[in-house]
Amino acid sequence: MAGAVPRLSDDPALCAARDALTARPLTALFDDDATRAQRYQCAGAGIDLHYAKQRVDDDAIAALVAFAARCGLHDRIRGLFHGETVNSTEGRAALHMALRATPGEVWLAQGERVDEAILTTRDRFLQFAEEVRAGRIRAADGGAFTEVVNIGIGGSDFGPRMVCAALAPMTDGPRVQFIANVDAAEREQVLAGLDPARTLVIVTSKTFRTQETMANAHSVRRWLAEALGETAVSQHFAAVSTAIEAAAEFGIADDRVFGFWDWVGGRYSLWSAVGLPIALALGRAAFEQLLAGAHAMDDHFRCAPAEHNVPVMMGLLAVWNRNLLGAQSLVVAPYAQRLQRFIGWLQQLEMESNGKGVRLDGAPVPEATTAALWGDVGTNAQHAFFQMLHQGPDTHPVDFILPIRADHDDHEQQRLLIANCLAQSAALMHGRSVAQVRSALEAQGMTPETADRAAVHRHLPGNRPSSTILLERLDAWHLGALLACYEHRTFVQSVLWGINAFDQWGVELGKRLAGNVDRALRGEQAAGLDAETDLLIQRVLNSAG
Template sequence: GIGGSDLGPLMVSEALKPLIDGPRPHYVSNVDGAHLHDVLASLNPASTLILVASKTFTTQETMHNAMKAKRWIVEALGDQAVSHHFAALSTNTEAVAAFGVSEARMFGFWDWVGGRYSVWSSIGLSLVIALGPEIFGRFLDGARAMDQHFQTAPAKDNIPVLMALLGVWYRNGFGLETLAVLPYEQRLHRFSAYLQQMEMESNGKRVDREGAPVNYDTCPVIWGEPGTNGQHAFFQLLHQGTLICPVDFILTANPTNTDAESHALLNANCLAQAESLAFGKTEDAVYREMIEHGQSESEASRLAPHRSFPGNRPSSLIMMDALTPEHLGALIAAYEHKVFTQGVIWNINSYDQWGVELGKAQCNALRPSFESGDASAFSTSTQETLKWLLSQKA
């Protein structure tokens, strides 16, 4: 699958990897043939079950990869093997049957469930298979607990509401354009990518629910990497850049392994970064420190502006005692309800995604040009780009 059919299950399988005791899951999303090729190269067709995850069973990239995978199975095991080595996660019974998968191997879900909110549905079947129903049930329990918290907790104590209000305050009160989500937990290394779709596909809107243009900013750009990797990549900008970027730090009290020493160092880094972003370091403090270490007054004066930190850069700490299935479910649900709350405040529809459709339609119209060489219906830029691409074909 791709988008929500891939990002959620992939992220959860990575986050809960130590608990996997069933068949090993592999995920293919990109239409780039290298992705499918590299995954299939490590697998045995005879022992592989392929789940095709597409609500409509017409998603271009997913169905392209599904047909390639089908050919792989047929070439190795014959046509009759398709019905035994495929299952479908979809709402389109006719398309699934036409592909060669029986209705008995089709796992449906409501057609109003958006992909970015579907990890709890049959789209999560790969997780049930890999983790087992008991672990997946605990994952759902955590989400349910957060759902109930969101429904019942007063606003001043309501985690998703507070997250949403902070985000609106940063975006509309201060005009801040991005949010960095930085898990200090390696197993959450796909969490930021997952949130990118959840937040930006939901609230990256320019018109309100009635179709009128909004005259205020909506969703910020969501990005991030796990700590401490990000510290050696983009934290320079976070601390001293001209762009002020709020940060969500995510950390756990206990590691997912037995290496308590490394986990303490990881968490020390996280708290140190939050402290440094908040309070910074003044030029005067830098100057005095350099003098104490033997620098000349002129050299200390010259270097102090470069080594000072303005501080007052906002961040939130989201803390769990451990990365358990329950806490992961609650964490995801908290961000889901945050997105909903912000959509209500901004008066936008958080549950459509028309912004992804134009590019799809243009691709369908342009694809034949790669055979004919005729792109006259498109811009001169596209025509010249296609001409160059075709001229370079081996």
């Protein structure tokens, strides 16, 4: 029953810890504990989490760990890795960790062994990528492919696009570009200047029925066939799909169709054949390093005790900020330009997974679930929304992500980048009191009266929480570990809220309605639309006419 559902915000130990911290600013927590910075950190798989600037103390951490234990977190993690039906609404396992499996490991999905099929499929698409990169799989005219266009949307786009951008300096294969938006402007921008004779196209759609993907795929097919002839299609297209017959009807040969499984959710799928664009751009060795880093994080998540477990602690801090401290959003600020697309990938991962209002037992969720997740790369973000973080009335916790070593030789600018990252987290915590501002202004020669008027505008309240996530460098191994860390953090939160992190029914309604509206725009009967939607359709039709 809904009344029996435990609430984080009603847990006595959590509430007591929150209330005890209310009157104690973060700076006081540091003043009272000389070892705080050393104790409030944990590390695993090359990812270091420093959370001493979060508004927690030992009692809060102990209460969070105890609450997680009451929610059965350990058993839920075990069930996840054992391939149990954790996606109860669709009757599926969620076994994306198995996609990172090494030879010799046994993985079961709902009791069925899947590791051999995973390794076979992985070898197929990685071998295909290597053959294309080496020029042994050739275009219709016998030349090598120098361009790759991946057509997908959602999980078929966010992950591969993000990884290719994050690891761009490692690119030594064909140039890979992406088309996702049904807005033809993106397709036209990508195709402009491309030589169809040198272009390999990947269509990524599990069903080969995804509306946006197939609209773009048919348009690109026409572009290529008009330039090279219909017979060239089979040599210039590949597919990542389970719909082999539909792909064949499109003109794609069976040996160029690479499948995946229903226990792989789209937002967790870059580790599968969905990652083919990554392998084409970076090569087999880099893709396997990406898997290895994620696999190392899987082992850490599965085995490390909660207090020393990076994804677990990140998940606990997230629900603490959301449900006990009332934070409505989480800001993610990677101090690495190449992680610019990390935010989009993470938004889908977190908000599609945990943006739910119903628990596993069918009862309404009795409290807030996922925070709104947003951000941008530092230092750009400092000149955009950091003003609000420092002086706005609402508190928005921040995850700072910092690769320590750069992949370029400009050590001076890397030092400046690091300085900005560390300074921002310190400034959010310390702030600047009115008295400090007034004293500084008077020291600059301002009169006391003028300093009083100016100080209130320059006051920064501080006491704004943040975590700093360090990785040695942004290479394939560390990136894999970072992505897997956030995947598991997402799962931890879902367990504490009692929700299913692996379905996405909210995505489906808009898709169905879009088909109905499209029929109306084509002049066909479309029942069930509201009055304003009908009005907007008529406005569009009148403008088009």
